[in-house]
Amino acid sequence: MKLLFSIIIPVYNRPQEIDELLESLTKQDFSDDFEVLIIEDGSINSSEIIVEKYKNQLDLKYFFKNNSGAGASRNFGMEKATGNYFIILDSDVIVPKNYLSAIKKGLENNFTDAFGGPDAAHKSFTNLQKAINYSMTAVLTTGGIRGKKKTVSKFQPRSFNFGISKKAFTVTNGFSVLKYGEDIDLTFRLWEHKFETQLIEQAFVYHKRRSSISDFFKQTYNFGTARPYLNKKYPKTAKITYWFPSVFILFLMINLIWAYFGYGQFLYFYLVYFLILFLDSFLQNRSIIVAFLSVFTTLTQFFGYGLGFLKSHFVNKNS
Template identity: 30%
Template sequence: MEKPILSSSPCISVVIPVYNNAAELACCLSALQRSDLSPQLETIIIDDGSSTVAEAIEQVASHYRATYFRQAVNGGPGVARNRGAELATGEIIVFLDSDCVAPSDWLAKLTRPILEGSCSATTACYCGPLKSNWITDFQDEDYLYRMPSTECETYFVNSCNLAVKRDAFFACGGFPNQRVSEDMVLGMRLAENGTPARFLPEAGVQHAYYENLKSYLKQRFSFGVNTIRSYFERGRLRSQQTKSSIRSFNPIRIGLGLFFGSLTLICVFMAGIVAIFKPDLAPLFLVGVLLSFLLEMSVHGRFLLFLKNRHGLRRSTSYIFLLFIIDVIYSGSLFVGLILGLRDRLIK
């Protein structure tokens, strides 16, 4: 990516990609307007080819005095963020998603280490769901559990809550063009360039999580596929990246979850076959189902304990079957990701 010329400009540029959702954008910009650093901000809205509410999005951007640019086609959030970075004039580029609502002190917390010169990029996660229900609470707790509780360097970046010096961003090539896991690739690129992000646990934003199970599981599958493809693209993590305290990509935990989740499915399938042809042997396979399920749950023991301590036993146990389903989803995404990753290698 060609780096634009830096001119005399606001110190901080906030880039917000949006697609077909003017209402969420209005909430996001309303909160951002209350930021402690609001006078120093340049806000850039990138409409990623919205098909239904483009005019409404432009009106929202105009109302909040934000720079507006509309992509001709929907290229995905990574492409939209790159375009926003090219338009930005600030020394620090901040990426925020349109479905996030930031506290008034968020921007000051997120950019302070960069302004002090102690790092080139910072990232954070979430501080709660905008709407609380069974599935949104699970997503928020899952993110909270997997994030470190103290500041640390990491190859993980969260593209909806990220600040980076413009020089570091353009030096690593920005976001890839892929639609999912693009933030993971950017984090790898920053680390490989010697400018790893610093995770800030206190700089979270509220997030509009998926409000139904189908949408959430679909996103988990896409995430798994693109994570595997990203590893094929980038290769093995380098030494700087292995220092990450993020639990998301613990290969042992994920591997065990995939193995026992798959084993449980096999046992269920075999139990059904045996129950049809030899009913007297079916209990043996049902025992196998129970044991493999318990082993699979032991992989998530710490997370379940984390949930119990925060929400009680009843709520934590209600998520056990969901964890199993997620592992099954990851098993399928691993297989698809391997095939697509190998195909990508052969094409190149």
């Protein structure tokens, strides 16, 4: 089967991000034809003028629709696409020049009806963005589930860098109405329909993510609230490791209370962990500032995800 790529990009009030992403798509070392569909999800700050700038460089289609969320916008784009393999990208990514070539090679070597790719920090990113990227991708923080092939048995693609065949989209009906965790939900439904997924390690994107600690906290909190719902909907996929951030923050708070009463020796375990994390981030990023910020972004990630998980599991469960 000849692969015909359609790139689907939902956007909401982020024209500057679309500008950077489309520019990176014009630089692909890819000889095959591909189309790009921009789905404007009811934005007030439209990207249409930015899209017009690239009409002569890309096979580009622009659609404006009422606001319905990213999942529905992705489905809308796949319904309008003419290709037979859809590539879903978030608007806050930049793709390296070999991105499409890496996908084509990966699928030709091992075809699957869905794939995911890792994310990385571009050299132009801020120190905070690099620290957030470390916290979201490091083996010491997430177990490497977002892109370390040797650490996972079945890869769960994420919506910022997600590929799915037209056949699989038709069978599964694409993304659900979930606001958070909709990509994991789709992956589980793909598996239920016997479709295989894979990680294409070389098909990475530069993911800018959130630009502030508070925004990052909100994002991870929302991720945490989604997981208990997914565990309940797909009980066979539930893992004890999903409890780790909640247990981590609960024991940290308990140990801080004990330390107040003179029993702070258990805090040394946390100090050792964060020292190892600091060193690992420094070795990866070659920056003391990024390594220092990585400690705070990891704490933010654990508190956000852990609190969201606990609230969803206990409060929403009983409401």
